[in-house]
Amino acid sequence: MEIFKILNNNVVTVIDHKQEKVIMGRGIAYQASIGDTLDESKIQKIFVLSHYDDADRIISLLQTIPLEYLQVSDVILKEAKKTLDIDADIIFISLSDHIKGVVDRARKGIQLRNPLLPDIRRFYVKEFEFGLDALQTINQTFGVQLLEDEAAFIAMHLLVNMEDSQNGENLAYQMTQIIQEIIQVVSDFYQIEYNENSVDYYRFIMHLRLFTQRLLGHQSYEANEDDEDLLAALKRKYYKAYQCSEKIKQFIKEAYAYDITDEELLYLTIHINRLNHA
Structure with missing residues:
Protein backbone atom coordinates (compact mmCIF):
# COMPACT_ATOMS: atom_id res chain seq x y z
CA MET A 1 0.00 0.00 0.00
CA TYR A 52 -18.47 8.06 7.49
CA ASP A 53 -20.79 10.59 5.86
CA ASP A 54 -18.41 13.44 6.70
CA ALA A 55 -15.01 12.07 5.71
CA ASP A 56 -13.40 15.51 5.27
CA ARG A 57 -14.28 16.50 8.83
CA ILE A 58 -13.08 13.15 10.10
CA ILE A 59 -9.69 13.78 8.48
CA SER A 60 -9.52 17.29 9.97
CA LEU A 61 -10.39 15.95 13.40
CA LEU A 62 -7.85 13.14 13.19
CA GLN A 63 -5.11 15.72 12.69
CA THR A 64 -5.91 17.19 16.13
CA ILE A 65 -6.18 13.99 18.19
CA PRO A 66 -2.91 12.58 19.60
CA LEU A 67 -2.30 8.90 18.94
CA GLU A 68 -2.64 7.85 22.59
CA TYR A 69 -6.31 8.89 22.62
CA LEU A 70 -7.00 6.99 19.41
CA GLN A 71 -5.30 3.94 20.88
CA VAL A 72 -7.33 4.06 24.10
CA SER A 73 -10.56 4.49 22.16
CA ASP A 74 -9.63 1.51 20.01
CA VAL A 75 -8.98 -0.65 23.08
CA ILE A 76 -12.28 0.41 24.66
CA LEU A 77 -14.33 -0.21 21.53
CA LYS A 78 -12.80 -3.61 20.84
CA GLU A 79 -14.38 -4.65 24.13
CA ALA A 80 -17.67 -3.06 23.05
CA LYS A 81 -17.72 -5.26 19.96
CA LYS A 82 -17.40 -8.34 22.17
CA THR A 83 -20.08 -7.47 24.71
CA LEU A 84 -22.56 -5.11 23.01
CA ASP A 85 -24.52 -5.05 19.76
CA ILE A 86 -22.82 -2.02 18.26
CA ASP A 87 -20.93 -0.92 15.17
CA ALA A 88 -18.00 0.40 17.19
CA ASP A 89 -16.09 1.84 14.23
CA ILE A 90 -18.81 4.44 13.63
CA ILE A 91 -18.12 6.17 16.96
CA PHE A 92 -14.35 5.58 17.06
CA ILE A 93 -13.42 9.16 16.14
CA SER A 94 -16.09 10.91 18.22
CA LEU A 95 -15.21 8.83 21.28
CA SER A 96 -11.49 9.53 20.81
CA ASP A 97 -12.19 13.26 20.62
CA HIS A 98 -14.50 13.03 23.64
CA ILE A 99 -11.86 11.26 25.73
CA LYS A 100 -9.26 13.88 24.79
CA GLY A 101 -11.60 16.68 25.88
CA VAL A 102 -12.46 14.97 29.15
CA VAL A 103 -8.81 14.33 30.04
CA ASP A 104 -7.81 17.89 29.08
CA ARG A 105 -10.53 19.32 31.34
CA ALA A 106 -9.70 16.95 34.20
CA ARG A 107 -6.08 18.07 34.14
CA LYS A 108 -7.36 21.63 34.56
CA GLY A 109 -9.50 20.56 37.51
CA ILE A 110 -12.79 20.69 35.58
CA GLN A 111 -15.19 17.74 35.56
CA LEU A 112 -18.80 17.92 34.41
CA ARG A 113 -21.69 16.17 36.14
CA ASN A 114 -24.00 13.91 34.16
CA PRO A 115 -27.60 14.36 35.33
CA LEU A 116 -28.61 11.21 33.46
CA LEU A 117 -26.26 9.10 35.60
CA PRO A 118 -29.01 7.54 37.79
CA ASP A 119 -31.16 6.69 34.75
CA ILE A 120 -28.31 5.21 32.73
CA ARG A 121 -27.12 3.16 35.71
CA ARG A 122 -30.64 1.83 36.22
CA PHE A 123 -31.96 1.29 32.69
CA TYR A 124 -28.81 0.59 30.67
CA VAL A 125 -26.95 -1.76 32.98
CA LYS A 126 -24.67 -3.41 30.40
CA GLU A 127 -23.73 -0.13 28.76
CA PHE A 128 -23.05 1.54 32.10
CA GLU A 129 -20.91 -1.36 33.33
CA PHE A 130 -18.98 -1.09 30.09
CA GLY A 131 -18.58 2.64 30.73
CA LEU A 132 -17.12 1.90 34.16
CA ASP A 133 -14.55 -0.46 32.62
CA ALA A 134 -13.69 2.19 30.04
CA LEU A 135 -13.35 4.76 32.80
CA GLN A 136 -10.82 2.58 34.58
CA THR A 137 -8.81 2.23 31.37
CA ILE A 138 -8.79 6.02 30.83
CA ASN A 139 -7.80 6.74 34.43
CA GLN A 140 -4.93 4.25 34.35
CA THR A 141 -3.67 5.38 30.95
CA PHE A 142 -3.69 9.13 31.56
CA GLY A 143 -3.20 9.32 35.34
CA VAL A 144 -6.49 11.08 36.03
CA GLN A 145 -9.39 10.33 38.38
CA LEU A 146 -12.55 10.88 36.41
CA LEU A 147 -15.90 10.88 38.15
CA GLU A 148 -18.40 8.04 37.71
CA ASP A 149 -20.46 10.51 35.68
CA GLU A 150 -18.02 9.99 32.82
CA ALA A 151 -18.95 6.29 32.64
CA ALA A 152 -22.49 7.44 31.87
CA PHE A 153 -21.23 9.82 29.16
CA ILE A 154 -19.36 6.94 27.50
CA ALA A 155 -22.48 4.78 27.72
CA MET A 156 -24.42 7.59 26.02
CA HIS A 157 -22.02 7.52 23.06
CA LEU A 158 -22.76 3.83 22.62
CA LEU A 159 -26.50 4.30 23.06
CA VAL A 160 -26.72 7.00 20.39
CA ASN A 161 -25.12 4.63 17.91
CA MET A 162 -27.41 1.73 18.82
CA GLU A 163 -30.52 3.92 18.69
CA ASP A 164 -29.59 5.02 15.17
CA SER A 165 -29.14 1.42 14.05
CA GLN A 166 -32.38 0.15 15.56
CA ASN A 167 -34.70 2.98 14.59
CA GLY A 168 -33.28 3.56 11.13
CA GLU A 169 -33.96 6.43 8.80
CA ASN A 170 -36.93 7.93 10.67
CA LEU A 171 -34.89 8.77 13.76
CA ALA A 172 -31.99 10.01 11.64
CA TYR A 173 -34.35 12.28 9.69
CA GLN A 174 -35.89 13.76 12.84
CA MET A 175 -32.51 14.34 14.45
CA THR A 176 -31.13 15.95 11.29
CA GLN A 177 -34.11 18.29 11.01
CA ILE A 178 -33.78 19.51 14.61
CA ILE A 179 -30.01 19.94 14.30
CA GLN A 180 -30.45 21.99 11.12
CA GLU A 181 -32.99 24.20 12.87
CA ILE A 182 -30.68 24.81 15.83
CA ILE A 183 -27.76 25.60 13.53
CA GLN A 184 -29.97 28.13 11.76
CA VAL A 185 -30.79 29.81 15.09
CA VAL A 186 -27.08 30.10 15.88
CA SER A 187 -26.23 31.30 12.38
CA ASP A 188 -28.95 33.97 12.48
CA PHE A 189 -27.89 35.10 15.95
CA TYR A 190 -24.23 35.59 14.98
CA GLN A 191 -24.98 36.58 11.37
CA ILE A 192 -22.44 34.11 10.06
CA GLU A 193 -22.34 31.03 7.84
CA TYR A 194 -20.16 28.39 9.49
CA ASN A 195 -17.48 26.29 7.88
CA GLU A 196 -19.06 22.85 8.00
CA ASN A 197 -15.65 21.23 7.59
CA SER A 198 -14.22 22.79 10.76
CA VAL A 199 -13.41 20.65 13.77
CA ASP A 200 -15.38 22.86 16.17
CA TYR A 201 -18.46 22.67 13.93
CA TYR A 202 -18.17 18.88 13.92
CA ARG A 203 -17.92 18.83 17.72
CA PHE A 204 -20.99 21.02 18.00
CA ILE A 205 -22.93 18.69 15.72
CA MET A 206 -21.91 15.69 17.85
CA HIS A 207 -23.19 17.47 20.94
CA LEU A 208 -26.46 18.30 19.19
CA ARG A 209 -26.91 14.65 18.25
CA LEU A 210 -26.86 13.70 21.93
CA PHE A 211 -29.22 16.55 22.74
CA THR A 212 -31.74 15.69 20.02
CA GLN A 213 -31.79 12.08 21.16
CA ARG A 214 -32.80 13.22 24.63
CA LEU A 215 -35.41 15.56 23.15
CA LEU A 216 -36.95 12.85 20.98
CA GLY A 217 -36.86 10.43 23.92
CA HIS A 218 -38.69 13.00 26.09
CA GLN A 219 -35.89 12.90 28.65
CA SER A 220 -35.52 15.89 30.93
CA TYR A 221 -33.51 16.68 34.03
CA GLU A 222 -32.66 19.44 36.43
CA ALA A 223 -29.21 20.88 37.07
CA ASN A 224 -27.64 20.39 40.47
CA GLU A 225 -26.27 23.23 42.58
CA ASP A 226 -22.74 22.94 41.21
CA ASP A 227 -24.03 23.16 37.64
CA GLU A 228 -26.08 26.24 38.50
CA ASP A 229 -22.97 27.95 39.87
CA LEU A 230 -20.96 27.01 36.78
CA LEU A 231 -23.71 28.23 34.47
CA ALA A 232 -23.82 31.57 36.32
CA ALA A 233 -20.06 31.93 35.81
CA LEU A 234 -20.31 31.04 32.12
CA LYS A 235 -23.19 33.49 31.69
CA ARG A 236 -20.85 36.28 32.80
CA LYS A 237 -17.78 35.06 30.93
CA TYR A 238 -19.49 34.01 27.67
CA TYR A 239 -22.44 36.39 27.70
CA LYS A 240 -23.13 36.37 23.96
CA ALA A 241 -22.93 32.58 23.68
CA TYR A 242 -25.30 32.32 26.65
CA GLN A 243 -27.78 34.67 24.98
CA CYS A 244 -27.64 32.48 21.87
CA SER A 245 -28.35 29.42 24.02
CA GLU A 246 -31.39 31.21 25.42
CA LYS A 247 -32.61 31.78 21.84
CA ILE A 248 -32.30 28.04 21.20
CA LYS A 249 -34.16 27.31 24.43
CA GLN A 250 -37.04 29.57 23.35
CA PHE A 251 -37.18 28.01 19.87
CA ILE A 252 -37.17 24.42 21.17
CA LYS A 253 -39.90 25.25 23.68
CA GLU A 254 -42.14 26.72 20.99
CA ALA A 255 -41.43 24.13 18.30
CA TYR A 256 -41.20 20.93 20.33
CA ALA A 257 -42.72 21.72 23.74
CA TYR A 258 -39.45 20.63 25.34
CA ASP A 259 -37.87 22.55 28.20
CA ILE A 260 -34.10 22.91 27.96
CA THR A 261 -32.73 22.89 31.49
CA ASP A 262 -29.83 24.85 32.96
CA GLU A 263 -27.68 21.75 32.54
CA GLU A 264 -28.25 21.73 28.79
CA LEU A 265 -27.76 25.50 28.58
CA LEU A 266 -24.37 25.02 30.19
CA TYR A 267 -23.21 22.62 27.48
CA LEU A 268 -24.74 24.66 24.68
CA THR A 269 -22.99 27.80 25.91
CA ILE A 270 -19.61 26.05 26.03
CA HIS A 271 -19.96 24.65 22.51
CA ILE A 272 -21.37 27.83 20.98
CA ASN A 273 -18.58 29.92 22.48
CA ARG A 274 -15.94 27.53 21.14
CA LEU A 275 -17.62 27.47 17.72
CA ASN A 276 -17.42 31.24 17.48
CA HIS A 277 -13.94 31.73 18.99
CA ALA A 278 -11.97 28.98 17.28
Whole structure:
Protein backbone atom coordinates (compact mmCIF):
# COMPACT_ATOMS: atom_id res chain seq x y z
CA MET A 1 0.00 0.00 0.00
CA GLU A 2 1.20 3.49 -0.87
CA ILE A 3 0.67 6.58 1.27
CA PHE A 4 -2.08 8.77 -0.19
CA LYS A 5 -2.23 11.49 2.50
CA ILE A 6 -0.15 12.18 5.61
CA LEU A 7 -2.31 13.49 8.46
CA ASN A 8 0.49 13.47 11.03
CA ASN A 9 3.42 11.25 12.02
CA ASN A 10 1.05 8.56 13.28
CA VAL A 11 -1.87 8.63 10.85
CA VAL A 12 -1.97 8.33 7.06
CA THR A 13 -4.50 7.38 4.42
CA VAL A 14 -4.11 4.92 1.56
CA ILE A 15 -6.20 3.89 -1.42
CA ASP A 16 -6.87 0.17 -1.17
CA HIS A 17 -9.28 -1.58 -3.56
CA LYS A 18 -10.63 1.84 -4.60
CA GLN A 19 -11.42 2.77 -0.98
CA GLU A 20 -9.68 5.45 1.04
CA LYS A 21 -8.59 3.93 4.33
CA VAL A 22 -7.10 5.51 7.43
CA ILE A 23 -4.03 3.74 8.81
CA MET A 24 -2.85 4.34 12.38
CA GLY A 25 0.50 3.40 13.89
CA ARG A 26 3.18 5.09 15.95
CA GLY A 27 5.70 6.78 13.66
CA ILE A 28 4.08 5.30 10.57
CA ALA A 29 4.67 8.50 8.56
CA TYR A 30 7.98 9.51 10.12
CA GLN A 31 10.36 10.66 7.35
CA ALA A 32 7.86 9.32 4.80
CA SER A 33 6.37 11.08 1.77
CA ILE A 34 3.19 10.74 -0.25
CA GLY A 35 3.57 7.83 -2.64
CA ASP A 36 5.98 5.90 -0.40
CA THR A 37 5.24 2.28 0.35
CA LEU A 38 3.69 1.90 3.81
CA ASP A 39 5.64 0.03 6.49
CA GLU A 40 2.92 -2.49 7.29
CA SER A 41 4.74 -3.69 10.41
CA LYS A 42 3.76 -0.39 12.09
CA ILE A 43 0.02 -0.69 11.43
CA GLN A 44 -2.10 -0.69 14.60
CA LYS A 45 -5.57 0.07 13.21
CA ILE A 46 -7.30 0.44 9.86
CA PHE A 47 -10.72 1.87 9.15
CA VAL A 48 -12.55 2.83 5.98
CA LEU A 49 -13.44 6.49 5.44
CA SER A 50 -16.46 5.65 3.28
CA HIS A 51 -18.19 4.40 6.44
CA TYR A 52 -18.47 8.06 7.49
CA ASP A 53 -20.79 10.59 5.86
CA ASP A 54 -18.41 13.44 6.70
CA ALA A 55 -15.01 12.07 5.71
CA ASP A 56 -13.40 15.51 5.27
CA ARG A 57 -14.28 16.50 8.83
CA ILE A 58 -13.08 13.15 10.10
CA ILE A 59 -9.69 13.78 8.48
CA SER A 60 -9.52 17.29 9.97
CA LEU A 61 -10.39 15.95 13.40
CA LEU A 62 -7.85 13.14 13.19
CA GLN A 63 -5.11 15.72 12.69
CA THR A 64 -5.91 17.19 16.13
CA ILE A 65 -6.18 13.99 18.19
CA PRO A 66 -2.91 12.58 19.60
CA LEU A 67 -2.30 8.90 18.94
CA GLU A 68 -2.64 7.85 22.59
CA TYR A 69 -6.31 8.89 22.62
CA LEU A 70 -7.00 6.99 19.41
CA GLN A 71 -5.30 3.94 20.88
CA VAL A 72 -7.33 4.06 24.10
CA SER A 73 -10.56 4.49 22.16
CA ASP A 74 -9.63 1.51 20.01
CA VAL A 75 -8.98 -0.65 23.08
CA ILE A 76 -12.28 0.41 24.66
CA LEU A 77 -14.33 -0.21 21.53
CA LYS A 78 -12.80 -3.61 20.84
CA GLU A 79 -14.38 -4.65 24.13
CA ALA A 80 -17.67 -3.06 23.05
CA LYS A 81 -17.72 -5.26 19.96
CA LYS A 82 -17.40 -8.34 22.17
CA THR A 83 -20.08 -7.47 24.71
CA LEU A 84 -22.56 -5.11 23.01
CA ASP A 85 -24.52 -5.05 19.76
CA ILE A 86 -22.82 -2.02 18.26
CA ASP A 87 -20.93 -0.92 15.17
CA ALA A 88 -18.00 0.40 17.19
CA ASP A 89 -16.09 1.84 14.23
CA ILE A 90 -18.81 4.44 13.63
CA ILE A 91 -18.12 6.17 16.96
CA PHE A 92 -14.35 5.58 17.06
CA ILE A 93 -13.42 9.16 16.14
CA SER A 94 -16.09 10.91 18.22
CA LEU A 95 -15.21 8.83 21.28
CA SER A 96 -11.49 9.53 20.81
CA ASP A 97 -12.19 13.26 20.62
CA HIS A 98 -14.50 13.03 23.64
CA ILE A 99 -11.86 11.26 25.73
CA LYS A 100 -9.26 13.88 24.79
CA GLY A 101 -11.60 16.68 25.88
CA VAL A 102 -12.46 14.97 29.15
CA VAL A 103 -8.81 14.33 30.04
CA ASP A 104 -7.81 17.89 29.08
CA ARG A 105 -10.53 19.32 31.34
CA ALA A 106 -9.70 16.95 34.20
CA ARG A 107 -6.08 18.07 34.14
CA LYS A 108 -7.36 21.63 34.56
CA GLY A 109 -9.50 20.56 37.51
CA ILE A 110 -12.79 20.69 35.58
CA GLN A 111 -15.19 17.74 35.56
CA LEU A 112 -18.80 17.92 34.41
CA ARG A 113 -21.69 16.17 36.14
CA ASN A 114 -24.00 13.91 34.16
CA PRO A 115 -27.60 14.36 35.33
CA LEU A 116 -28.61 11.21 33.46
CA LEU A 117 -26.26 9.10 35.60
CA PRO A 118 -29.01 7.54 37.79
CA ASP A 119 -31.16 6.69 34.75
CA ILE A 120 -28.31 5.21 32.73
CA ARG A 121 -27.12 3.16 35.71
CA ARG A 122 -30.64 1.83 36.22
CA PHE A 123 -31.96 1.29 32.69
CA TYR A 124 -28.81 0.59 30.67
CA VAL A 125 -26.95 -1.76 32.98
CA LYS A 126 -24.67 -3.41 30.40
CA GLU A 127 -23.73 -0.13 28.76
CA PHE A 128 -23.05 1.54 32.10
CA GLU A 129 -20.91 -1.36 33.33
CA PHE A 130 -18.98 -1.09 30.09
CA GLY A 131 -18.58 2.64 30.73
CA LEU A 132 -17.12 1.90 34.16
CA ASP A 133 -14.55 -0.46 32.62
CA ALA A 134 -13.69 2.19 30.04
CA LEU A 135 -13.35 4.76 32.80
CA GLN A 136 -10.82 2.58 34.58
CA THR A 137 -8.81 2.23 31.37
CA ILE A 138 -8.79 6.02 30.83
CA ASN A 139 -7.80 6.74 34.43
CA GLN A 140 -4.93 4.25 34.35
CA THR A 141 -3.67 5.38 30.95
CA PHE A 142 -3.69 9.13 31.56
CA GLY A 143 -3.20 9.32 35.34
CA VAL A 144 -6.49 11.08 36.03
CA GLN A 145 -9.39 10.33 38.38
CA LEU A 146 -12.55 10.88 36.41
CA LEU A 147 -15.90 10.88 38.15
CA GLU A 148 -18.40 8.04 37.71
CA ASP A 149 -20.46 10.51 35.68
CA GLU A 150 -18.02 9.99 32.82
CA ALA A 151 -18.95 6.29 32.64
CA ALA A 152 -22.49 7.44 31.87
CA PHE A 153 -21.23 9.82 29.16
CA ILE A 154 -19.36 6.94 27.50
CA ALA A 155 -22.48 4.78 27.72
CA MET A 156 -24.42 7.59 26.02
CA HIS A 157 -22.02 7.52 23.06
CA LEU A 158 -22.76 3.83 22.62
CA LEU A 159 -26.50 4.30 23.06
CA VAL A 160 -26.72 7.00 20.39
CA ASN A 161 -25.12 4.63 17.91
CA MET A 162 -27.41 1.73 18.82
CA GLU A 163 -30.52 3.92 18.69
CA ASP A 164 -29.59 5.02 15.17
CA SER A 165 -29.14 1.42 14.05
CA GLN A 166 -32.38 0.15 15.56
CA ASN A 167 -34.70 2.98 14.59
CA GLY A 168 -33.28 3.56 11.13
CA GLU A 169 -33.96 6.43 8.80
CA ASN A 170 -36.93 7.93 10.67
CA LEU A 171 -34.89 8.77 13.76
CA ALA A 172 -31.99 10.01 11.64
CA TYR A 173 -34.35 12.28 9.69
CA GLN A 174 -35.89 13.76 12.84
CA MET A 175 -32.51 14.34 14.45
CA THR A 176 -31.13 15.95 11.29
CA GLN A 177 -34.11 18.29 11.01
CA ILE A 178 -33.78 19.51 14.61
CA ILE A 179 -30.01 19.94 14.30
CA GLN A 180 -30.45 21.99 11.12
CA GLU A 181 -32.99 24.20 12.87
CA ILE A 182 -30.68 24.81 15.83
CA ILE A 183 -27.76 25.60 13.53
CA GLN A 184 -29.97 28.13 11.76
CA VAL A 185 -30.79 29.81 15.09
CA VAL A 186 -27.08 30.10 15.88
CA SER A 187 -26.23 31.30 12.38
CA ASP A 188 -28.95 33.97 12.48
CA PHE A 189 -27.89 35.10 15.95
CA TYR A 190 -24.23 35.59 14.98
CA GLN A 191 -24.98 36.58 11.37
CA ILE A 192 -22.44 34.11 10.06
CA GLU A 193 -22.34 31.03 7.84
CA TYR A 194 -20.16 28.39 9.49
CA ASN A 195 -17.48 26.29 7.88
CA GLU A 196 -19.06 22.85 8.00
CA ASN A 197 -15.65 21.23 7.59
CA SER A 198 -14.22 22.79 10.76
CA VAL A 199 -13.41 20.65 13.77
CA ASP A 200 -15.38 22.86 16.17
CA TYR A 201 -18.46 22.67 13.93
CA TYR A 202 -18.17 18.88 13.92
CA ARG A 203 -17.92 18.83 17.72
CA PHE A 204 -20.99 21.02 18.00
CA ILE A 205 -22.93 18.69 15.72
CA MET A 206 -21.91 15.69 17.85
CA HIS A 207 -23.19 17.47 20.94
CA LEU A 208 -26.46 18.30 19.19
CA ARG A 209 -26.91 14.65 18.25
CA LEU A 210 -26.86 13.70 21.93
CA PHE A 211 -29.22 16.55 22.74
CA THR A 212 -31.74 15.69 20.02
CA GLN A 213 -31.79 12.08 21.16
CA ARG A 214 -32.80 13.22 24.63
CA LEU A 215 -35.41 15.56 23.15
CA LEU A 216 -36.95 12.85 20.98
CA GLY A 217 -36.86 10.43 23.92
CA HIS A 218 -38.69 13.00 26.09
CA GLN A 219 -35.89 12.90 28.65
CA SER A 220 -35.52 15.89 30.93
CA TYR A 221 -33.51 16.68 34.03
CA GLU A 222 -32.66 19.44 36.43
CA ALA A 223 -29.21 20.88 37.07
CA ASN A 224 -27.64 20.39 40.47
CA GLU A 225 -26.27 23.23 42.58
CA ASP A 226 -22.74 22.94 41.21
CA ASP A 227 -24.03 23.16 37.64
CA GLU A 228 -26.08 26.24 38.50
CA ASP A 229 -22.97 27.95 39.87
CA LEU A 230 -20.96 27.01 36.78
CA LEU A 231 -23.71 28.23 34.47
CA ALA A 232 -23.82 31.57 36.32
CA ALA A 233 -20.06 31.93 35.81
CA LEU A 234 -20.31 31.04 32.12
CA LYS A 235 -23.19 33.49 31.69
CA ARG A 236 -20.85 36.28 32.80
CA LYS A 237 -17.78 35.06 30.93
CA TYR A 238 -19.49 34.01 27.67
CA TYR A 239 -22.44 36.39 27.70
CA LYS A 240 -23.13 36.37 23.96
CA ALA A 241 -22.93 32.58 23.68
CA TYR A 242 -25.30 32.32 26.65
CA GLN A 243 -27.78 34.67 24.98
CA CYS A 244 -27.64 32.48 21.87
CA SER A 245 -28.35 29.42 24.02
CA GLU A 246 -31.39 31.21 25.42
CA LYS A 247 -32.61 31.78 21.84
CA ILE A 248 -32.30 28.04 21.20
CA LYS A 249 -34.16 27.31 24.43
CA GLN A 250 -37.04 29.57 23.35
CA PHE A 251 -37.18 28.01 19.87
CA ILE A 252 -37.17 24.42 21.17
CA LYS A 253 -39.90 25.25 23.68
CA GLU A 254 -42.14 26.72 20.99
CA ALA A 255 -41.43 24.13 18.30
CA TYR A 256 -41.20 20.93 20.33
CA ALA A 257 -42.72 21.72 23.74
CA TYR A 258 -39.45 20.63 25.34
CA ASP A 259 -37.87 22.55 28.20
CA ILE A 260 -34.10 22.91 27.96
CA THR A 261 -32.73 22.89 31.49
CA ASP A 262 -29.83 24.85 32.96
CA GLU A 263 -27.68 21.75 32.54
CA GLU A 264 -28.25 21.73 28.79
CA LEU A 265 -27.76 25.50 28.58
CA LEU A 266 -24.37 25.02 30.19
CA TYR A 267 -23.21 22.62 27.48
CA LEU A 268 -24.74 24.66 24.68
CA THR A 269 -22.99 27.80 25.91
CA ILE A 270 -19.61 26.05 26.03
CA HIS A 271 -19.96 24.65 22.51
CA ILE A 272 -21.37 27.83 20.98
CA ASN A 273 -18.58 29.92 22.48
CA ARG A 274 -15.94 27.53 21.14
CA LEU A 275 -17.62 27.47 17.72
CA ASN A 276 -17.42 31.24 17.48
CA HIS A 277 -13.94 31.73 18.99
CA ALA A 278 -11.97 28.98 17.28
